[in-house]
Amino acid sequence: MLRIGIIGTGGIADAHINGYLAFSGQCEIVALADVVPGRAAQKAQNSGLSAAIGYDDPLRMIADARVDLVSIATPPSTHAALAIAALDAGIHVLVEKPMAPSLEECDAMLAAQQRSGKLLSVVAQNRFRDDLATLKAVVDSGLLGSISHVRVDSAWWRGSAYYDLWWRGTWEKEGGGCTLNHAIHHIDLLLWLLGTPTEITAMLANAQHDNSEVEDLSVAVLRYDRGLAQLTSSVVHHGEEQQIVIQGERARVSQPWSVRAERADDGGFPAKGGDIDLVAAIEALAATREPLAHRGHQGQIDDLLSAIIEGRAPIADGRDGRNAIEVVTAIYKAGIEHELVSLPLRTGDPYYRAGHLVAHAPRLNEMRRPLAEVVA
Template structure:
């Protein structure tokens, strides 16, 4: 039975609690820690964990509880120090997205993982969704041919009070705006589907949130060897209609699910009816795939537990988390400096280092409130 600790008891911690509860014969939540005095004790009651211990100091929890795995559910600026402390104490780590605000911190976490021999996984719960796993399977099948264009809409909507929470809307504590903290999931999916791009350019804006330093909208163009991808990151989109559209040489697929395959007439225009045979092959592949047994955070937690048990790497590991942060960093550099940014970013690049993004970032506005707890 694996002993689980959770650091940070805000909103996302509930998803981790429910995820671990889905595997009662494999793990037990034995402790919660939160730096806000008394909060961990309150959440033990709220989460219905009467046998768990409460700590106001995460370091004390790590030192005393003989943990096998810890979930880190704190603001991004704390991820590196907490993960490194846990790994160096011999504890496996599952850390919420984004992995860390800088590549330097990501690499320090990876170094700790390597010297400890423990597991490091970064939350990428959308990999554990049937609709998105379907896209991955079709792309990997080769039926689409070479990829020409991908459109990713990470479209969310948040009102002004969203940025009143003390750490949100600041470059120092949150690490960025919607590009880092909302689109990180779609960026992970894009890398999962296509790999790392070669070059990025972007523009950033704060269109609707005058109580936040950070962007609430960005549009990036990513160059791949054979095509382009465009990514919209937003918390100003009414309807929150998120979409991924993948255009290949042979066919188009998308989430929400749709498949279309054109076929050329002798004059190059599309033939009426398209390539029905290819559409049927893709639909048959999709119909034949087995649904995931566990989804979202629950699916990722199940994979992490299995990885610990089997001595293998998790599906979403630290290097995957770093890759997403690298793309975000390149988007910010491109937007701040108004240039095209080539990947990979080297350790000599100023934006690689901790604190440099904060130093270069524009303040679109200044925060006007700093609440300890989010409004319910």
């Protein structure tokens, strides 16, 4: 029976708690921690975790609770220090997205994982969705041919009150805006589907949130071999209509699910009816794919628990988390410096280092916090 600890008891902690409770035969939540006094104990009580101990000091929990695996569900600026402390204590780690605000911190986490011999997994719960797993199966099948263009719309909407929380909307505490903290899901999916791009260019803006200094909108173009990907990261899109549209040499497939395949007439124009045989083949592949047993956070926790028991790497590991941060960093560098950024980013690049983005990023709006939050 694996002993589980959870650090951070805000809203996202519920997804971790419910995920572990789904596998009560394999694990038990024995400890929760939060820096706000009494909050961890209250979360344990509210969640029916009568045997779990609440800690007001996460490092004390790591030292005293004898946990095998810890979930870190705290603001991004704290991820690296907590993950490194847990790994160095011989504890497996599941850390919420984004992995960390900088590549330097990500590499420090990977180094801790390497020397500890424990597992490090970064939350990528959308890999554990049936519709997206189907998209992955189609891309991997080769039925689309070479990829020409991908459009990714990470479209969210948040009102101004969203940024009234003390750590949100700041380069120092949140590490960035919607590109880092919302589109990280779609960036991970893009890398999962297609791998790492070779070049990135981008523009950043704060279009609608006067109480946030970070971007609420970015548009990036990524080069893949002969093709391109287009990524919109946003918290200003009404309707939150999120899409991934993949245009291949022979067909187009998308999520929400849609399949199209053209064939040329003698003049090179689209022939009437398209390529119905290819469409049928793609639809058949989608229809025969076995559904996932568990989805979302629950699916990722299931995989991580199995990986610990089986002594294998998890589906979404620390290297995957770092790769997503590398793309985010390149988008920020491209948008701030107004240049085309090549990947990989080297350790000598100023944007690799922790603190450089915070020091050099534009304050797109002056912060205006409620007095209670400022005092806190």
